[in-house]
Amino acid sequence: MTETLTLNEQMLERGRCARAAAAGLRDAPAGARTRALDSLARRLTAAEADILAANARDVAAARANGMAEAQIDRLLLTPARVAGMAQAVKTIAAVPDPLGVETERWTPANGLDIARVRTPIGVLGVIYESRPNVTADAAALCIRSGNAAILRCGSDCLQSSLAIAGLIAESLAEAGLPADAVQLVDTPDREAVGLMLGGLEGAIDVIIPRGGKSLVARVQAEAKTAVLSHLEGLNHTYLHEAADLEVARAVVLNAKMRRVSVCGATETLLVDRAAAERLLPPVAADLIAAGCELRGDDAARALVPAMVPATEADWTTEYLAPVLAVRVVEDLDAAVAHIARYGSGHTEAIITTDATSAERFAAQVDSAIVLINASTQFADGGEFGFGGEIGISTARLHARGPVGAEQLTTYKYVVRGQGQTRP
């Protein structure tokens, strides 16, 4: 019991420190936040050897624990990956500071001058798994957006993350910002996650889980705070009867196979019956040649006999693997209905040369991102021009889609009067 109490007390103290640091970070000029980020990018490069040494300890422990090589690859840092981390921080440093920006200003009938101004959310709790680069990425986005953060990494990458967190604290201090503005939970005790999900007595404004479905599901079920997350990206690409064949071939292959493990990967292909004979065999041939397993309904299998039969479960499965479900639909309405029933509200695409159909699809599909003639793998904050992202949200409040620095802000109203009283 004493140990649990101690961890609880430690975490509450982290929460109080984060809340206090949040005000300092928020009230500092944008230049200080930019300096901290520039400093972090430099320090990551300069401390490459230390980071790699810490990472080697994580990797050795993981191997000793029998971790699979695919998972070790997520944990592993290399000189190129450290350079990539530093570059990601530089990119976020170059994003315009979102704070203090007036997004609207107007004067209603009462003569008041009302401005809507961006402010930080406050304190973010970021819970992630074994990718050590998230430590730098998440810290950079929090600093750019003026939010304090409590980071909790998987125990697998704790040594790597501690090395990076030390650089973050130095960078904040160098820029005259509170070093407590970004804290890494330095114990592998899993109870710390539960304490964060409880909100640390109101010190955490929002929890952002970054990781696999089991982590996100736990966070969504247990968090007492707000959560920004997506559980899954069950994304569809729909080949409309007026699709251009070459666009369809290139986009579908990219949407499924560029990287099969990302949340923007297409998991189900829908094809209009009227164009299935023209489109499906060549699109399927490309996918099969690239090593993708296809699971089709009867109409799709009649055109591509190499497909295995799809079952109802295939419409609801986020494979994150070289597997694609394929269904022939009657028309655009049927495609929209399939997506409404089985989709996860993340990202969907239509391929068509018919602008009217494209716009109808974009209007009726209720997902965070709807693409016309482009790959679902563009679901990414970097590709959106946000400089980075802390994740993609399928929540319906606050931010949807890629969550960059601007999406980590809220707003307040500043109302300027000349002594007005309300009648």
Added chain:
Amino acid sequence: MTETLTLNEQMLERGRCARAAAAGLRDAPAGARTRALDSLARRLTAAEADILAANARDVAAARANGMAEAQIDRLLLTPARVAGMAQAVKTIAAVPDPLGVETERWTPANGLDIARVRTPIGVLGVIYESRPNVTADAAALCIRSGNAAILRCGSDCLQSSLAIAGLIAESLAEAGLPADAVQLVDTPDREAVGLMLGGLEGAIDVIIPRGGKSLVARVQAEAKTAVLSHLEGLNHTYLHEAADLEVARAVVLNAKMRRVSVCGATETLLVDRAAAERLLPPVAADLIAAGCELRGDDAARALVPAMVPATEADWTTEYLAPVLAVRVVEDLDAAVAHIARYGSGHTEAIITTDATSAERFAAQVDSAIVLINASTQFADGGEFGFGGEIGISTARLHARGPVGAEQLTTYKYVVRGQGQTRP
């Protein structure tokens, strides 16, 4: 048990109907939503006698149950109040339709044409108490913003609300919209509230409580869904040393006494020590003359002996009554610190002729609304030009401040390409 199951089944069916109706409401043209609102305003006027008759039954039952007259006044409808309800709906009908509006559009380096477009949140659960006008108000804001709604009123106003809900359904149907888009829970069974807070198996996207602190606290503690709410408006007016005396007198009197029971009322007055002798006696005299009890710290009482001594509890009490806490502070930093410690993040005001101090206060006070030289009682969606509000949010995600039709929307990204694939 059978009864509970039956209510649960009924509520789940409401959820499913609301979800289905939400799509119909969302995809309908703005004109249809406007026609439904115009129709509702007309029907409220035409059905005045029916509404008043239903209300008379509610009032009679409340009297029979021994309800206090102050509470009966909240429940009571009169011809003027019915006309006010119709006018409120007309005002909301005149608000520009927020849906489909592109709030941003840009092209990042990859050449994609990215647009951010407003869409409805989905299904709102509105839980309120004994004011029957909320039935019409909330329905009108939901229709304007394209959200389906499940309304749960207090049992005290159920007959009045049922009469109004019948008109809402007729108005939706007349405009060709799903009549299920706004549903009133027609049982006084309190268990229905718990079921709504559970989210009805994902059918409710956000719960909006409208009512007293005990209702809001219960919703915040128990809701499994997102919540848009404020628990309290512990608002401050700060008289800076450079305050104009006449502005201070007029604004403080209005901020406290215009209506003491609204969430935008000032609850604590802060006064700079350097100007306390000049400002506090006349400001206090106005308040005392208007029937306000003042509770001051020692420095304030030295200047205004009629004040009773304030205790620590006074800094944390939302009186919602003709009572005002008064504290002398050293300077602007001390005022900001007092607000950060004791405020509820709702609405604060500074009175000053010094623009630099005003802007510093506006930047450093982290509340949903910060006013310069104006009454805190302007914290109101109507005063902000929103045409109405479903409440004021002190949440830090999604909407802060007055929540009108636009604040009840979310967004999606529509991305237009020409066959782009991601490298």
